[in-house]
Amino acid sequence: xxxxxxxxxxxxxxxxxxxxxxxxxxxxxxxxxxxxxxxxxxxxxxxxxxxxxxxxxxxxxxxxxxxxxxxxxxxxxxxxxxxxxxxxxxxxxxxxxxxxxxxxxxxxxxxxxxxxxxxxxxxxxxxxxxxxxxxxxxxxxxxxxxxxxxxxxxxxxxxxxxxxxxxxxxxxxxxxxxxxxxxxxxxxxxxxxxxxxxxxxxxxxxxxxxxxxxxxxxxxxxxxxxxxxxxxxxxxxxxxxxxxxxxxxxxxxxxxxxxxxxxxxxxxxxxxxxxxxxxxxx
Numbered sequence: 239x240x241x242x243x244x245x246x247x248x249x250x251x252x253x254x255x256x257x258x259x260x261x262x263x264x265x266x267x268x269x270x271x272x273x274x275x276x277x278x279x280x281x282x283x284x285x286x287x288x289x290x291x292x293x294x295x296x297x298x299x300x301x302x303x304x305x306x307x308x309x310x311x312x313x314x315x316x317x318x319x320x321x322x323x324x325x326x327x328x329x330x331x332x333x334x335x336x337x338x339x340x341x342x343x344x345x346x347x348x349x350x351x352x353x354x355x356x357x358x359x360x361x362x363x364x365x366x367x368x369x370x371x372x373x374x375x376x377x378x379x380x381x382x383x384x385x386x387x388x389x390x391x392x393x394x395x396x397x398x399x400x401x402x403x404x405x406x407x408x409x410x411x412x413x414x415x416x417x418x419x420x421x422x423x424x425x426x427x428x429x430x431x432x433x434x435x436x437x438x439x440x441x442x443x444x445x446x447x448x449x450x451x452x453x454x455x456x457x458x459x460x461x462x463x464x465x466x467x468x469x470x471x472x473x474x475x476x477x478x479x480x481x482x483x484x485x486x487x488x489x490x491x492x493x494x495x496x497x498x499x500x501x502x503x504x505x506x507x508x509x510x511x512x513x514x515x516x517x518x519x520x
Contacts, residue, residue, distance in 0.1 A: 272312060272314045273489050275313050275314065275315050275489070275493055276316050276317075276318050277318070277337070278319075279298075280319065280321060280325050282430075282448070283455075284450055285358070286339075288319035289428070298339045301510065304509065305506055306497065306506070309505065310497065321426060322403040325337070329485055333487035336490065337483050337484075338482055339358065340483035341405070341406055341478060341481075342481055343410045344407065346404070346483065351490050352494070353482040353494050353497050353498050355481050356501055358478050358479070361448075362405045362409065362471065363449055364389065364444050364469040364471060365444060365445050365446070366469060367465060368464070368466055369465070377389055377392075382469070384471060384472065385472045386409065386412060390420065395443055395444075396422060397416075397443065398422045398433040398436055399413060400423075400429035400445075401423040402425070406478050412473065431458060431459055434447075434452065434455055434456070435460065438461045452468070482494055
């Protein structure tokens with residue numbers, strides 16, 4: 239007489255098979271997690287505002303949150319504020335790092351995917367002390383513009399630079415070519431603020447700023463704007479081009495492809511116009 243199977247044996251076998259199937263194919267047991275994108279931002283009012291009562295209300299802050307991110311389905315998004323130097327390092331080290339509004343240059347193209355460009359209607363200017371106006375007057379052209387190359391070649395000129403920050407291909411190449419010791423590099427959460435303080439104290443003779451930055455930062459820097467001049471540069475045109483830039487990884491390439499569709503959309507065009515008064519090209 240053969241032994242009868244235990245009444246729970248069939249149930250136990252079914253449960254074991256189900257567990258094994260779930261272990262072998264986890265995607266059947268639970269939905270796949272969405273890949274996470276880290277959007278890196280840094281203090282650059284009014285484009286990005288990472289500190290104070292208006293935190294998150296910068297032009298690009300809002301475009302990122304309100305226009306771009308909602309139109310990138312299938313992804314989780316995290317916004318992370320960093321100093322410029324750490325932002326650059328993170329873009330090289332993190333496969334899921336992206337930036338809205340990034341400038342393109344030859345070095346960055348080696349480790350980043352770039353989208354089509356869109357215009358940012360602001361270009362860097364040279365901020366100097368008004369007391370030094372006669373010192374720089376011979377370097378100005380008929381339009382009041384200074385050649386940064388000629389300015390840097392003046393004897394004993396001390397220039398301050400926010401390390402990790404880019405100003406456009408032409409200026410970046412010029413600054414990279416400067417000999418050791420000519421450029422004072424500053425790394426901090428808000429290097430432009432620190433450089434403005436150095437200018438006010440006579441430790442440097444000039445720095446590059448966006449035209450709107452001094453108005454945003456002068457009180458905190460303890461600087462009277464009437465004691466400074468902003469000199470437009472011969473090396474710059476009226477606009478510069480921003481991009482969506484992501485790490486050179488499969489996820490980075492995917493985000494840039496999806497972002498391309500947003501940058502050419504009516505939603506992005508209207509978002510740019512509402513926040514900056516400009517419209518990106520189609």
